Amino acid sequence: MEQIIQSPGKYIQGIGAIEKIGAHAGVKSFVLADEFVMGITREKIEKSFKEVKEEVVFEIFKGECSKNEVKRLEEAAKTEKCKMVIGVGGGKTLDAAKAVGYFLKLPVMIVPTIASTDSPCTALTVFYHDDGTFDEYLFLPHNPDIILMDTDIIAKAPSRLLVAGMGDALATYFEVKSCVNSNSLNLVGGLPTKGGEALARLCFETLMEDGEKALMAAEKKVATKALNNIIEANTYLSGVGAESGGLGAAHSIHNGFTILKECHHLYHGEKVAFGTLAQMFLENYPMDEIEEVAYFCKRVGLPVSLEEMGIKEIDEEKIMEVAKASCAPGETIHNTPFKVTPEDVFAAIMTADNFGSSL
Structure with a gap:
């Protein structure tokens, strides 16, 4: 039996790390977050992408990592011809970003705003039904490409x-x-x-x-x-x-x-x-x-x-x-x-x- 170790492609952490998110992405990106998180991060993300002259598309995550919601987000990212998916926020937002990236075969960046579990680094999405009940696990072929942790944002949670x-x-x-x-x-x-x-x-x-x-x-x-x-x-x-x-x-x-x-x-x-x-x-x-x-x-x-x-x-x-x-x-x-x-x-x-x- 083989021994296997698996991990994200890159892990970035530090105070103000989100202010360099555009440089770390380097391509036109699809950013999803719930309304609250979007409100506290959008301005910094937008500024960062402008600094590197890359486009960024924002979409509000509606709160449930369901197959219907992921399909909606998938279609929005495809329409905008984005080349990377970025999830900003907590567990279900990040799981949705992983799933969208998987179905569109795009790289994924995960930007947690809390440090309450170790799930951001994992190759797993948990699907729920639209009513919030458990649906199934989606096991992914690899971990997210980039994990970006802004210590200052997490400190305020x-x-x-x-x-x-x-x-x-x-x-x-x-x-x-x-x-x-x-x-x-x-x-x-x-x-x-x-x-x-x-x-x-x-x-x-x-x-x-x-x-x-x-x-x-x-x-x-x-x-x-x-x-x-x-x-x-x-x-x-x-x-x-x-x-x-x-x-x-x-x-x-x-x-x-x-x-x-x-x-x-x-x-x-x-x-x-x-x-x-x-x-x-x-x-x-x-x-x-x-x-x-x-x-x-x-x-x-x-x-x-x-x-x-x-x-x-x-x-x-x-x-x-x-x-x-x-x-x-x-x-x-x-x-x-x-x-x-x-x-x-x-x-x-x-x-x-x-x-x-x-x-």
Whole structure:
């Protein structure tokens, strides 16, 4: 079996990075963003394209990454004869841009305005129906050509989104270790590489070193070196590390918790953070390593107990349903280096809750 590492063609990050977007694109481009994001970025993007004497076409993304919306955007970009697709904003906008680029066989630039997950770097689009319900995944042949992160814009986003990104990134190191130890496939159909392992380890080290400091900056909406490092960890180190290293129990446990309405208010990374703690108990990590992760979560505001997840009264039958959903066929929890049962997951969740509640 081959080892495979996959990543974006170019990753650009810095204060004011969006002011050079025209130079990085270099061709007539189709820019899509929702109304709010368009309002805060259009002027800078327009100016940048004028500076390099290239045309730019703007289109408002209507909010749902559905096949109908992607088809509408595709037709608009085709009519304007654009040579690159640029998505600016959050998850669904960026997924739509990836899909439009794929169907038109055009290069794609992704410009996130938040750092709440590692999805911008991935070769994946999630389609929803027009009513917002899940449709299907579109697995892309390669990652976006360019990722552009403007640290100043991201610093001004709600700090909770940055923390959620840290929760998502927190799982990367531990899930990649599981895949390596079990010889499981990564998200691009190959075995993990040493490069993927190294990025996952660096992601964790960066979170431990700079996570708290980055939150302090984000709360004041200012960009510091620590915030810059965490944006890279949340987006690139976690994204490429996870895609090329693989996923494990933490994301499956996250998926299990999505069946509980009490957890619907949580962001993806907030559930993943608790899933990471549960994974560490499932795999019987040393106590000092569990404590390091748990105390980090407490300091930045990630949940470490079921109560902090929104579950005020514990119904063991519901938690067992979460555990069963976590172990569904095809879930990445089966990349754990030993056979995992719902009973094992239930025990890990309850133990993680007991520990987290004592902090």
